[in-house]
Amino acid sequence: MDLFDNEDKKRKGGGFNILSGDATGGDGGYGAGTLSLDNMTPVIIDPAEDRAFIDMGALHARSEIEKKVKFSADKEEVPEPKLYWLVWVTVDHKDGKPCYTGVGACETLVENSDKRIRKGYKSMPEHVNNMDKSMKGKLAVDHMDDHSKYILGEFLKGFNKDYWDHSSEELHQALHAKGDDEDNS
Numbered sequence: 001m002d003l004f005d006n007e008d009k010k011r012k013g014g015g016f017n018i019l020s021g022d023a024t025g026g027d028g029g030y031g032a033g034t035l036s037l038d039n040m041t042p043v044i045i046d047p048a049e050d051r052a053f054i055d056m057g058a059l060h061a062r063s064e065i066e067k068k069v070k071f072s073a074d075k076e077e078v079p080e081p082k083l084y085w086l087v088w089v090t091v092d093h094k095d096g097k098p099c100y101t102g103v104g105a106c107e108t109l110v111e112n113s114d115k116r117i118r119k120g121y122k123s124m125p126e127h128v129n130n131m132d133k134s135m136k137g138k139l140a141v142d143h144m145d146d147h148s149k150y151i152l153g154e155f156l157k158g159f160n161k162d163y164w165d166h167s168s169e170e171l172h173q174a175l176h177a178k179g180d181d182e183d184n185s
Contacts, residue, residue: 081111
């Protein structure tokens with residue numbers, strides 16, 4: 001029997017699913033307990049280049065900075081590391097208006113070389129925990145350097161000023177949003 005012969009056959013099973021919306025219609029049947037990442041976006045901060053960008057590939061560990069990198073849980077194994085922050089940003093509604101509600105930053109180090117396969121560092125527990133915090137509307141950015149926080153704040157403000165304006169003062173303060181006072185003068 002050739003399992004790869006029939007393209008119409010689909011794999012069946014009850015594995016982990018990432019679904020859009022409520023697949024159960026609220027009845028708690030098959031698919032209950034699945035995770036929806038509809039309102040979460042990964043933002044990459046590159047402080048050395050003063051840039052921030054969205055990279056949806058990060059949802060599956062396939063972002064621009066993660067490709068062709070062999071990751072380790074030991075920072076010491078990364079020669080000439082370049083710092084990036086992979087930031088999980090959640091958007092939700094507050095008082096009927098969309099805003100940034102959760103932000104969880106994760107340190108990522110990647111060997112700064114032209115090798116075909118580079119070495120890197122990231123902590124999977126940190127990614128899982130900070131993604132969870134972001135989804136729950138919490139902030140996990142205290143461990144970021146001030147320059148990276150500022151880049152993130154400016155990126156979020158520039159990406160959607162209305163979302164930024166409706167976000168909490170706690171978020172504005174956490175990201176050192178310089179220029180907010182200047183906008184009001």
